[in-house]
Amino acid sequence: MSVTEALTLVAIVGAATYAMRAGMILTLADRQLPEPAVRALRNVGPAVLAALVVTLVANPEETMNGVTLAEVAGLTSAGVVALRYRSLVPALAAGMIVFWLIRWAV
Amino acid sequence: MSAAGRSFGDDDAHTRLFGAVDREALRDSLPIFVPAIPFGFVLGVAITESAMPSGAAYTSSLLVFAGAAQLTLVSLAGTVSLWTVALAAMVINLRHIMYSAALAPAFSRQPKWFRWLAPFLLIDQVFAMVSPRTSDPPERFRSYYLTCGSVFFIGWQAVTLLGIFFGSFVPASWGLSFAPGVMFVGIVVLMLDRRASVVAAVVAAVVCFVAVGLPNRSGLLLGAVCGIVAGFLTDRAPRREAVGAR
Numbered sequence: 463m464s465v466t467e468a469l470t471l472v473a474i475v476g477a478a479t480y481a482m483r484a485g486m487i488l489t490l491a492d493r494q495l496p497e498p499a500v501r502a503l504r505n506v507g508p509a510v511l512a513a514l515v516v517t518l519v520a521n522p523e524e525t526m527n528g529v530t531l532a533e534v535a536g537l538t539s540a541g542v543v544a545l546r547y548r549s550l551v552p553a554l555a556a557g558m559i560v561f562w563l564i565r566w567a568v
Numbered sequence: 569m570s571a572a573g574r575s576f577g578d579d580d581a582h583t584r585l586f587g588a589v590d591r592e593a594l595r596d597s598l599p600i601f602v603p604a605i606p607f608g609f610v611l612g613v614a615i616t617e618s619a620m621p622s623g624a625a626y627t628s629s630l631l632v633f634a635g636a637a638q639l640t641l642v643s644l645a646g647t648v649s650l651w652t653v654a655l656a657a658m659v660i661n662l663r664h665i666m667y668s669a670a671l672a673p674a675f676s677r678q679p680k681w682f683r684w685l686a687p688f689l690l691i692d693q694v695f696a697m698v699s700p701r702t703s704d705p706p707e708r709f710r711s712y713y714l715t716c717g718s719v720f721f722i723g724w725q726a727v728t729l730l731g732i733f734f735g736s737f738v739p740a741s742w743g744l745s746f747a748p749g750v751m752f753v754g755i756v757v758l759m760l761d762r763r764a765s766v767v768a769a770v771v772a773a774v775v776c777f778v779a780v781g782l783p784n785r786s787g788l789l790l791g792a793v794c795g796i797v798a799g800f801l802t803d804r805a806p807r808r809e810a811v812g813a814r
Contacts (some may be wrong), residue, residue, distance in 0.1 A: 476631030509795030522781035557750035
């Protein structure tokens with residue numbers, strides 16, 4: 463692939479990504495959204511990020527989407543610690559430590 | 569004067585852009601940035617192995633600034649047509665439309681320059697961090713957003729470059745690529761403040777898990793849409809009961 467082709471590809475994806483990120487902000491910021499739309503949009507964060515976690519961990523080419531016991535335990539630990547301490551640092555530490563320990567032990 | 573009544577037409581954009589590093593945002597951003605480091609290394613290695621020239625592939629960090637889409641871009645380049653690569657990367661980024669829609673009301677009291685600049689920095693982590701801040705005063709929201717976004721943008725450039733030069737020295741057996749998933753679980757849990765948000769997250773995760781084999785990671789979008797609808801219906805349920813009881 464030539465440099466020109468590569469830069470063209472990056473520019474196209476960059477422009478499209480910006481359009482996706484900016485589109486709704488630029489068109490809806492000055493409008494009063496209907497109440498049902500506002501309520502629906504409040505669920506965007508939890509829904510998209512929960513699906514993102516699954517996408518990051520799962521591998522569709524393996525049995526049970528390739529999710530291991532160590533991964534499930536790590537994610538669960540992170541969730542429980544985040545819920546208990548309302549902080550991301552201990553959640554991240556707990557999740558990774560449990561993941562490493564179980565992977566090492568099994 | 570209320571914040572809503574201010575005119576932003578005379579704002580000194582330069583002062584507002586560079587003169588307001590939000591220390592709280594800085595403190596919040598750093599631990600969330602840490603799990604992105606292994607991802608940056610993975611991307612760096614992928615860039616060195618890509619059919620794209622490394623310098624051109626690196627510009628994706630500057631112009632696209634979206635890890636998963638960049639990984640798709642550099643991995644698929646040279647293996648399928650140019651438009652197929654572009655389309656695959658764009659499908660992965662479709663979730664940003666939902667982020668944009670969710671944050672749009674918070675921009676009603678923001679100046680035009682910020683409305684145009686902020687979307688460029690709207691990545692997953694920044695969305696997660698600024699979402700709970702939408703009811704902050706406009707200037708506070710702006711400084712928090714810009715500081716978070718700048719930390720991630722500058723940091724992402726650095727780790728991508730480090731990944732290009734040193735990524736191959738980190739053993740895959742360390743399993744560091746698992747870290748972003750752990751971080752996002754923590755972020756999701758901190759967002760669960762209502763029954764509807766719990767339903768939205770659970771439904772999204774289950775549907776995405778079932779549909780994870782769909783092409784171009786479109787299982788993510790399907791899961792997200794199902795979760796949003798399920799959360800919306802959960803919010804509506806008590807109202808229906810109340811109407812029915814009359």
